Amino acid sequence: MDMKDIEETSQFLVTEYKDSLINGFVETPSQFMIRMNVEPKVENYLRPLLDQVEQRYKKSSK
Numbered sequence: 001m002d003m004k005d006i007e008e009t010s011q012f013l014v015t016e017y018k019d020s021l022i023n024g025f026v027e028t029p030s031q032f033m034i035r036m037n038v039e040p041k042v043e044n045y046l047r048p049l050l051d052q053v054e055q056r057y058k059k060s061s062k
Contacts, residue, residue: 001041010046013038017050021057029054 001009017032027035029050033043 001039006042006045009042010049013042013046014049014053017053018057021053 013032013036016036017029020027020032029047032050033046038046
């Protein structure tokens with residue numbers, strides 16, 4: 001898997017995570033990555049992105 005594939009996969013997963021939060025499915029980025037069976041190569045790139053999404057969601061839902 002090259003960097004382009006990792007970025008594309010990560011973008012897809014970020015969108016999925018945003019949608020799941022918006023739809024009321026509460027889970028941490030770690031739980032989401034386990035549920036989606038994310039590969040370790042992708043996880044290293046994806047984790048900070050999901051953390052940002054989670055923080056933005058928490059701020060907007062207050």
